Amino acid sequence: xxxxxxxxxxxxxxxxxxxxxxxxxxxxxxxxxxxxxxxxxxxxxxxxxxxxxxxxxxxxxxxxxxxxxxxxxxxxxxxxxxxxxxxxxxxxxxxxxxxxxxxxxxxxxxxxxxxxxxxxxxxxxxxxxxxxxxxxxxxxxxxxxxxxxxxxxxxxxxxxxxxxxxxxxxxxxxxxxxxxxxxxxxxxxxxxxxxxxxxxxxxxxxxxxxxxxxxxxxxxx
Amino acid sequence: xxxxxxxxxxxxxxxxxxxxxxxxxxxxxxxxxxxxxxxxxxxxxxxxxxxxxxxxxxxxxxxxxxxxxxxxxxxxxxxxxxxxxxxxxxxxxxxxxxxxxxxxxxxxxxxxxxxxxxxxxxxxxxxxxxxxxxxxxxxxxxxxxxxxxxxxxxxxxxxxxxxxxxxxxxxxxxx
Numbered sequence: 001x002x003x004x005x006x007x008x009x010x011x012x013x014x015x016x017x018x019x020x021x022x023x024x025x026x027x028x029x030x031x032x033x034x035x036x037x038x039x040x041x042x043x044x045x046x047x048x049x050x051x052x053x054x055x056x057x058x059x060x061x062x063x064x065x066x067x068x069x070x071x072x073x074x075x076x077x078x079x080x081x082x083x084x085x086x087x088x089x090x091x092x093x094x095x096x097x098x099x100x101x102x103x104x105x106x107x108x109x110x111x112x113x114x115x116x117x118x119x120x121x122x123x124x125x126x127x128x129x130x131x132x133x134x135x136x137x138x139x140x141x142x143x144x145x146x147x148x149x150x151x152x153x154x155x156x157x158x159x160x161x162x163x164x165x166x167x168x169x170x171x172x173x174x175x176x177x178x179x180x181x182x183x184x185x186x187x188x189x190x191x192x193x194x195x196x197x198x199x200x201x202x203x204x205x206x207x208x209x210x211x212x213x214x215x216x217x218x219x220x221x
Numbered sequence: 222x223x224x225x226x227x228x229x230x231x232x233x234x235x236x237x238x239x240x241x242x243x244x245x246x247x248x249x250x251x252x253x254x255x256x257x258x259x260x261x262x263x264x265x266x267x268x269x270x271x272x273x274x275x276x277x278x279x280x281x282x283x284x285x286x287x288x289x290x291x292x293x294x295x296x297x298x299x300x301x302x303x304x305x306x307x308x309x310x311x312x313x314x315x316x317x318x319x320x321x322x323x324x325x326x327x328x329x330x331x332x333x334x335x336x337x338x339x340x341x342x343x344x345x346x347x348x349x350x351x352x353x354x355x356x357x358x359x360x361x362x363x364x365x366x367x368x369x370x371x372x373x374x375x376x377x378x379x380x381x382x383x384x385x386x387x388x389x390x391x392x393x394x395x396x
Contacts, residue, residue, distance in 0.1 A: 025304070029336040035269045042382055043310075044293060044297070046290050047291075047293065047296075048293050051288075051289045051292050051293065055284045055292070056281065056282060056283050056284055058282045058309050059282045060280075060281045060282045063280075064279060069282065076284060076288075076292075077288075077291075077292050077295065080292050081292070081295065081296055081299065084296040084299075084300075085300075087297075093251055108259050120236065122394075143223070154278070157275070157278045158274075158278045158279065158280065160274060161275050161279055163280065164275075165276070165279070176276070179241070179367070180273070180276045180277075180279075181281075184377065185243070186238070186241070186243050197272045201235075201237075201238050201243065202234070204237055204238075204241070205234055205235075205236070205237040205238065208237045208269055208272070208273060209237075209269075210271055211272050211273070211275075211276075212272045213266050214272075216268050218270070219271055219272065219275075219347060220276075
């Protein structure tokens with residue numbers, strides 16, 4: 001299914017390359033796959049475009065998994081470093097984003113294990129320490145919501161939602177984030193998280209039910 | 222009175238997939254039918270949808286403008302061949318700075334003690350006389366000590382010399 005993930009580039013892909021040859025043409029239409037193929041040929045600008053295109057998306061996901069922006073940025077960089085190292089053996093046997101998020105899942109799993117051992121990075125920060133959000137879009141939207149009451153309500157809502165999200169286990173949270181932030185299908189989430197589509201369906205159903213339990217009282221109030 | 226349909230266990234577990242458009246057409250149609258007739262199920266679905274929409278309130282982060290450049294730089298730097306010398310040595314020394322310092326202090330102490338021991342030996346051997354030195358210097362006398370003890374006085378030796386010529390440098394020839 002995939003090319004290079006945990007192991008060396010292309011190792012996993014070579015065994016399934018024949019079976020997936022018919023599919024590879026489909027993936028070649030993916031503009032990010034094209035960029036990755038250019039990066040494979042040594043085009044660092046193409047790799048830079050991939051980094052620029054995904055860095056904030058990955059950062060948001062890692063942040064909501066770890067609730068620590070500095071640690072999340074390190075993980076984003078680690079994902080791109082892994083991709084860069086694997087570029088020479090890259091084979092387009094999946095959508096680029098699916099491949100990237102599978103690497104992200106592996107990186108997040110490793111980070112969780114490390115955090116579990118070292119207990120250095122808190123899984124959940126103090127609710128008062130808001131992340132530094134710097135996109136132009138966000139700045140504009142912040143300026144549009146400078147009315148104190150509206151801002152307060154928005155901030156409270158955000159904290160409530162974050163707290164509800166924190167009640168999910170990490171697999172549920174990742175599935176929710178990939179589905180919500182990335183709009184990924186169950187099948188793609190399954191590929192990224194090494195789960196069957198049925199398992200993703202069940203994971204998301206439980207997660208959404210948990211979120212409903214946590215958030216419904218706030219909706220009523 | 223018309224009976225209000227209820228969701229089966231399977232249908233209930235499929236509600237989220239139904240909302241996400243991930244259900245097969247037939248299964249989705251069955252839920253549609255229940256939804257049109259059951260206000261309770263409609264409420265459940267609405268709550269699921271509204272709580273899901275609340276997740277839009279979660280902040281999206283930005284990594285800053287130079288993140289791409291930094292990442293590319295790190296990636297390229299990682300692949301660049303590393304010179305073994307002198308940077309590698311410099312890094313090694315930098316890493317071992319504490320150990321080198323401690324080793325240096327120990328070596329300085331050992332060298333200081335050795336120098337003190339040598340100086341002490343030299344001083345004592347030069348200025349403090351060794352009793353055996355006198356014996357060595359007067360070895361000939363010591364060897365003939367028993368003979369010399371038989372000599373009672375210098376007068377005796379002079380008389381002996383006059384009579385026999387024992388201490389004459391030149392051998393005397395008798396006429």
